[in-house]
Amino acid sequence: MKFFIFFAFFLSNGSLFAADFRCPDSIATNESVTSKVPSEWRSLRDEINGSQSLENVEVYDGPFEDGASLVPDNVAAKDAPYWNFEKGTSQTHGMACLYSQSAVRLVRSLPARIKRCTMTFSKVDKTRPQGLSCR
Numbered sequence: 415m416k417f418f419i420f421f422a423f424f425l426s427n428g429s430l431f432a433a434d435f436r437c438p439d440s441i442a443t444n445e446s447v448t449s450k451v452p453s454e455w456r457s458l459r460d461e462i463n464g465s466q467s468l469e470n471v472e473v474y475d476g477p478f479e480d481g482a483s484l485v486p487d488n489v490a491a492k493d494a495p496y497w498n499f500e501k502g503t504s505q506t507h508g509m510a511c512l513y514s515q516s517a518v519r520l521v522r523s524l525p526a527r528i529k530r531c532t533m534t535f536s537k538v539d540k541t542r543p544q545g546l547s548c549r
Contacts, residue, residue, distance in 0.1 A: 431549060
């Protein structure tokens with residue numbers, strides 16, 4: 415019984431919290447030209463290349479609108495990129511999924527109790543990001 419109470423305390427405290435956040439592999443967007451284009455040019459929707467595939471994952475400090483994208487803590491290493499978050503910070507964190515040939519990003523907030531996130535990659539293509547594994 416004592417072990418259960420001890421274990422429940424750690425779970426509620428967030429010390430053993432872990433979660434994976436996977437980006438959708440691809441998205442379909444509907445882009446259009448909104449600026450004036452010279453008359454000799456016309457816009458054309460690229461139907462050949464299809465949907466936009468996941469290209470990268472970013473981690474943010476604070477609201478996405480502030481644009482505070484964080485550099486990984488191990489930027490020079492060959493290991494998977496990771497981000498450590500300061501204990502006791504009141505700042506919120508989030509992630510963004512970036513897609514090829516698109517200005518559209520999918521964004522989400524990360525739970526406040528997260529202390530570290532590591533980028534995850536496809537098991538088939540080890541260079542293709544999939545999302546974040548956080549604890």
